[in-house]
Amino acid sequence: MPALAAALDGAGPALLPLPTGGGRGAVVAALDPTQPLEREDVALVVPTSGSTGEPKGVLLTAAALRHSARATHDRLGGAGQWLLALPVTHIAGLTVLVRSLVARTRPEVLDLYGGFSADAFVAATARMTSEVRHYTALVPTQLRRLLDAGADLSTYDGILVGGAALPAALADRAAAAGAHIVTTYGMSETCGGCVYDGVPLDGVEVVVQDDGRVEVGGPVVFAGYRLRPDLTEQALVDGRHLTQDLGRWAPDGSGRLEVLGRADDVVISGGVNVPAATVERVLLDHPDVAACAVVGRPDPEWGERVVAVVQPRDWASAPTAELLREHAADRLEPAALPREVVLVGQLPVLASGKPDKGAIRDLLPGLG
Numbered sequence: 622m623p624a625l626a627a628a629l630d631g632a633g634p635a636l637l638p639l640p641t642g643g644g645r646g647a648v649v650a651a652l653d654p655t656q657p658l659e660r661e662d663v664a665l666v667v668p669t670s671g672s673t674g675e676p677k678g679v680l681l682t683a684a685a686l687r688h689s690a691r692a693t694h695d696r697l698g699g700a701g702q703w704l705l706a707l708p709v710t711h712i713a714g715l716t717v718l719v720r721s722l723v724a725r726t727r728p729e730v731l732d733l734y735g736g737f738s739a740d741a742f743v744a745a746t747a748r749m750t751s752e753v754r755h756y757t758a759l760v761p762t763q764l765r766r767l768l769d770a771g772a773d774l775s776t777y778d779g780i781l782v783g784g785a786a787l788p789a790a791l792a793d794r795a796a797a798a799g800a801h802i803v804t805t806y807g808m809s810e811t812c813g814g815c816v817y818d819g820v821p822l823d824g825v826e827v828v829v830q831d832d833g834r835v836e837v838g839g840p841v842v843f844a845g846y847r848l849r850p851d852l853t854e855q856a857l858v859d860g861r862h863l864t865q866d867l868g869r870w871a872p873d874g875s876g877r878l879e880v881l882g883r884a885d886d887v888v889i890s891g892g893v894n895v896p897a898a899t900v901e902r903v904l905l906d907h908p909d910v911a912a913c914a915v916v917g918r919p920d921p922e923w924g925e926r927v928v929a930v931v932q933p934r935d936w937a938s939a940p941t942a943e944l945l946r947e948h949a950a951d952r953l954e955p956a957a958l959p960r961e962v963v964l965v966g967q968l969p970v971l972a973s974g975k976p977d978k979g980a981i982r983d984l985l986p987g988l989g
Contacts, residue, residue, distance in 0.1 A: 625715075626722050628664040629683045637666045637678070638710045640954065644676070651676040652847045659845060666847050667712050669809045670896050678847025679712075679809040688840040689716060689812035690723040692822035697779040697803070700724035701754025704745055706731045706763060713758055713784060713892075716813040726753060737763055739770035746776060760784040760892025761791060762923055764802075768794055775799030783807065783814050784892025785924035806880050810843040810862045819877025826861075827878055834884060835868040836861050886978065888917035888925050893956035895927055900957050901976070903949045909933055909940045912968040914976030916985075918961065929959040930981055932968040939964050 627633025635658055639645050648668045658666075664683040668676055693716075694700045703721050705728050707714035721728040729745045731737070742763075749755055758781040759767075767774060774780060774795065783805035795802050805814030815825045815837060826838040838861035845853035856862055865885040871877040888895040897915040904913045912932040917925035933939035940948075942962040949958055969980035 622718060622722070625664075625718055629686060629719065629722060631662070631664075631683060635663045635666055638668070638715065640668065640710050641708070644952070644954070648676045648678075652678040656848060659847070663844060665715060667715065667809045668710075669712075670894070670899065677849060677852060680844040680847055681809075681812055682844050685812050685841050685843065686716070686719045687723055688824060689815070689822070690720040692824060692841070693720055693781075693814070693817075694724060696817050696822055697754075697756060699754055700726065701756050701778060702726045702728065702750050704729045704731065704742070704749065704755070704757040706733075706737065706742060706745075706757055706759055707892075708733055711893075712807075712809040712813040713760075717758055720756075726750075737766065739767050739772055742767060743770075743772050746772075754778040756781070758783070758805075760924075761787050762891040764795060764800075765791055765922055768798060768800075773799075775801075777801060779803050781805050781814060781817075785889040788921075788924075806878065807837075807841075808864065810856065810864070811837050812841045812843075815839075815841050816878050819871065819875070819879065821878070828861075829868050829870060829878075830863075833867040833869065833881070835864045835866045835878070835880065837864060838862070888915065888927050890917070890920075890923045890925050890927055890956045890960075892924070893954065895957040900927060900929070900949070900953060900959065903952050904929055904931070904945055904959070907940055907945060907948045909935065909938050910945075912970075912976070914968060914978060914981050915959070916978060916981060920960075923956075923960075926960040927957060928961045928963060930963045930965060930968065930976075930985065932965055936964075 628636050637654055662682045663680045665681040667679040669679055670676055703717045705717045709715050729749050731741055731745050755777045756779045757777055764782055779801050781803050787804050792802055803817050806816040807814040815822050821827045824839045825841055828836040830836055842862050867881045867884055869879050871879050886897045900915045901913055904910055910931055911934045914930045916928050918928045920926040942959055946958045969977040
């Protein structure tokens, strides 16, 4: 917290949070902390891989982060105390700390070293200061586990849920339990959530392009990608972020944004963006895998689960999901490890030699 406070105040260097699992070396190599910053007002360089699997560093200024925090509190009804239940290696966890600093409140922090625990969440909730408003941020998987455990979420004045689509049945269940759920849409490039319950935060401008892609403008937009002016030019158009998401305005005339899905090839599992190409590259290193493609299958707990469609080198030694998870454990974060393996005799491919995802989904109904 002190280092983040110094970065926000311009009194300390920008921070680069590093992943705790595999991929740390790739992030350091791609973002090269020894090189000077592109801008002096950058407070955070947030690693993200988007759809390509290639590490990118999102440059977020102190002003953008502060605006995001203030706009969040304004929308929720005032500043308060936050419970941090998400890793600070991702934007959703980092912004909980930023909001706490802006609100001048001490966050309760969940120990996520051994994974998310409903019991630990309940215990942390009990430690929160009673005289202020209470907030937290979750992904749908965490929300489901808390409801399954019978946790009382009604004490929170706002529970931000993002990172993946919130199923309507889960939202209804949470509401019935007295939880004040706020669905969020955003990304690292917009300081996290910038659209709450379909409505942009104050100062945020959202445009749906003719091709359905969502464009975001306003003071929360990032300043560019670390050491990648080429990617910055593609993603920042006149200071606005052209996302890889497809959306529309709700047909009921409410003026709310509906996000339909991603234009790029990403599986969103447990609130984590899993680039399919990254997983494919790792799985192809397994000696029993001749070819593979990674897709997402709808999952009631994870939103989507990672499915590896594998053409084995030899059917007698075809790899199982357990074997592939063990093979990839040191190189991929947990959300990216395949939870299901589907074996095929011949993987459909395009003329380029890349997996034909459309043909694969047609071949295997139920894959999304």
